[in-house]
Amino acid sequence: MPLKELRGLTSIVTGAAKRIGREIALELGSEGVNVVIHYSGSENDAKSLKAELEAKGVKAWTLQADFSRGGYDGFIERALGLAGKADILVNNASVFPRNTLDEITFEGLVANIQINAWAPFVLSRDFAGLVKKGKIINMLDSRLTGYDWTHVEYILSKHVFAELTKMTAVQYAPDITVNGVNPGLILPPPGKDQSYLEKLNSTVPLKKHGNPQEIAAAILYLLKTEFLTGEVINVDGGRHIMEYGRGPHPD
Numbered sequence: 516m517p518l519k520e521l522r523g524l525t526s527i528v529t530g531a532a533k534r535i536g537r538e539i540a541l542e543l544g545s546e547g548v549n550v551v552i553h554y555s556g557s558e559n560d561a562k563s564l565k566a567e568l569e570a571k572g573v574k575a576w577t578l579q580a581d582f583s584r585g586g587y588d589g590f591i592e593r594a595l596g597l598a599g600k601a602d603i604l605v606n607n608a609s610v611f612p613r614n615t616l617d618e619i620t621f622e623g624l625v626a627n628i629q630i631n632a633w634a635p636f637v638l639s640r641d642f643a644g645l646v647k648k649g650k651i652i653n654m655l656d657s658r659l660t661g662y663d664w665t666h667v668e669y670i671l672s673k674h675v676f677a678e679l680t681k682m683t684a685v686q687y688a689p690d691i692t693v694n695g696v697n698p699g700l701i702l703p704p705p706g707k708d709q710s711y712l713e714k715l716n717s718t719v720p721l722k723k724h725g726n727p728q729e730i731a732a733a734i735l736y737l738l739k740t741e742f743l744t745g746e747v748i749n750v751d752g753g754r755h756i757m758e759y760g761r762g763p764h765p766d
């Protein structure tokens with residue numbers, strides 16, 4: 516059976532102005548999908564993305580919301596007010612602060628959960644309630660199978676989001692599918708250069724890092740298939756199976 520045609524659908528992509536979110540929006544545009552571009556602080560990048568998408572012949576709108584200040588409440592209604600309809604929600608926006616187990620605080624953990632898990636959950640719940648039929652994609656992390664020693668508040672919040680991915684997949688079926696992507700090493704954190712990734716390439720079975728196009732390709736597959744929900748694809752060069760490479764346990 517051929518994969519579903521996406522042309523003419525409308526998507527909402529959070530954190531779309533830059534980096535991976537921007538690539539997701541552009542690939543959706545190339546497939547003929549209209550895009551509501553969510554941004555928080557990157558207004559100029561959001562506007563330039565809108566122009567790039569329109570040049571591809573699709574419709575695009577920009578929509579600002581700060582999820583650390585409750586901007587998720589009413590967000591889907593605002594998006595529907597702009598675009599008139601929505602078929603796809605990509606929960607991509609995230610924060611990635613550096614902290615170890617010794618450094619984390621309750622307030623920090625709550626702040627990470629608010630943006631990385633609660634905001635996408637509220638968006639998903641409202642989307643499922645308002646659009647009735649559609650597809651949700653959640654951006655998780657391939658280190659959910661291991662331990663991110665230096666981003667502890669972040670990885671805990673992504674664990675919450677991963678559980679919510681399964682719960683919402685069951686709750687909103689059959690009309691709404693909820694799937695996820697676990698990116699591995701894709702882009703260095705903002706402010707770091709490529710050498711950050713090069714140093715970590717040795718931790719990946721395929722001995723290289725990926726790129727935003729690989730993530731967008733996995734998302735397009737999840738959007739085009741009709742028989743997946745609650746599924747998460749690791750796009751990480753095999754990094755999530757590194758534990759198998761450690762050799763036998765010394766027992």
Ligand SMILES: NC(=O)c1ccc[n+]([C@@H]2O[C@H](COP(=O)([O-])OP(=O)(O)OC[C@H]3O[C@@H](n4cnc5c(N)ncnc54)[C@H](OP(=O)(O)O)[C@@H]3O)[C@@H](O)[C@H]2O)c1
Nearest residue numbers: 530534535554555556557581582583608609654698701702
């Ligand atoms: N980069 C990687 O290699 C990698 C690896 C594993 C997982 N991931 C996941 O993949 C997704 C995309 O990664 P990325 O590195 O491209 O993300 P990113 O650059 O760290 O963040 C994406 C966007 O999130 C938005 N955002 C941050 N704080 C916000 C807030 N308070 N309210 C609303 N939006 C806010 C920002 O929008 P503005 O710029 O408009 O403020 C930002 O551009 C994330 O979910 C990330 O966790 C990425």
